[in-house]
Amino acid sequence: MAKSNSIGRFLTKKIIKFITLLVAVCLVTFILMELSPIDPVTAYVGASTKVGAEQRALIAEHWGLNKPPVERFLAWFSSILQGDWGTSMIYRRPVLEVIGQKFLSSLALMGIAWILSGVVGFVLGIVAGANEGKTIDKIIHTYCYILISTPTFWLGILFVMIFAVSLGWFPVALSVPIGTVAKNVSLADKISHIILPALTLSLIGISNICMHTRQKVIEIFTTDYVLFAKARGENKKSIIFNHVVKNVSLPAITLQFLSFSELFGGAIFVEQVFSYPGLGRAVVQAGLKGDLPLLMGIVIISLLFVYTGNTIADLLYRVIDPRIREAQRG
Structure with a gap:
């Protein structure tokens, strides 16, 4: 019973911290976008010279860009609280629909x-240690x-040059063959397109896990019971x-869950190199084209993703390691 109450208090504190962090991150993201030299209307219409001042004003009014920044932020935040995440300026679709589609692609890659x-x-850490x-x-x-x-x-560029261009073992980019209807894309096609991006992204996290595990193994080999x-x-x-x-399993698993932020950050670069249509590529497009609703939506999802990983890591330590439970009680 005491253990259940302790975990309940821990999760409650985590939720309160998440809400506070969410508000702060959204506010900082909004301010940075306001200070950005990118004009959302110009990014929206592109390089066309046929769009006059009146049309630009109408576009700004349609997306609410003609309102003061404080009013726009409060309007967006109140909409989020009501479950309305807005409409993406780039894709002309609801933000949640775009994020849902992109996140599934990124989740497969990151997973x-x-x-x-x-x-x-x-494995390499144990062998080295x-x-x-x-x-x-x-x-x-x-x-x-x-x-x-x-x-x-x-x-990523090196892998493309060697394995895709020179050897021709894998496709150069995208997640499916170009010009193929979705229903005609086979599982083999999807696997062949995801191998290089996944391999590139996986190499990012190997070093941290390996070096940490190696050090723990060396320490264990000097213990009395060994x-x-x-x-x-x-x-x-x-x-x-x-x-x-x-x-060494628990510290390695915990560190692996703590690597969610690095994993998501690495996915942004990998998806750009391989033109992989995931959440990382979408956040770059949203930032460069001033798509504030989509960018803010991705910020919330990415924060939830990273924070969940950190919470799972902390929870694993509390549940499995008795020393931390005793320290918390003390």
Whole structure:
């Protein structure tokens, strides 16, 4: 009962913090868009010189751009509270409909990358930590440092040049073949288009998981219970599976959930490089074309996505690790 009440208080505090953070982030985003040199009306009509001043005024009035900034923000915020997220200026469709479509594409990309980075990083970290100072450890160590210092967009461009252009193993861009009707797109087509973007995005998170896991493994190998296991005659493989894996799993999983912000940020660059029609590409288009309703909607969804990951990580620690529960009670 006490445990249930503790988790309830924890979630209540998290919800209050989320609401406060949401208001602050929306306000800052709106102010930055107001200070931006981008004119939403000009971005809306494009480079056409046939649109006169009267037509531009009508467009501004239609989208509410002729009102004072404070009035526009309050009107938008009150609409959000009522469940109306507005209409996208770019897509001429409801914001929630656009976000729903784009988010599903991004979720598939980020989900595959998230699992790959977690599994590969965890395995490499255990291998490196169990062989500290050896050749394999140095190779993995160097590999991780190279990945950390490599820009995501450059890595994506390199993959396109090698695997798509030179070797022709994968499509260059998009999530489906060009000119193909949606009902005619096969699962194989979708998989072939998502492999390169997912591989590029997954490489971002491998280094952090690997280096963190490696350090934890090294620490565990110096503990008394591992030394006792060695004295009993247990081999390294047995020690890793019986003692190391279960002790480094929780920190690795927690760190993986905390990487949601990096995952979403990396998806923006990856989707731009591969012209992948996801949420990351949509946020860039919304920012460059002054589509405030769509941009604000994506900000809310991305904040919810990242905050959920952080909350799950904190909750895992509280539920599984008894030391944190005791500290909270104290």
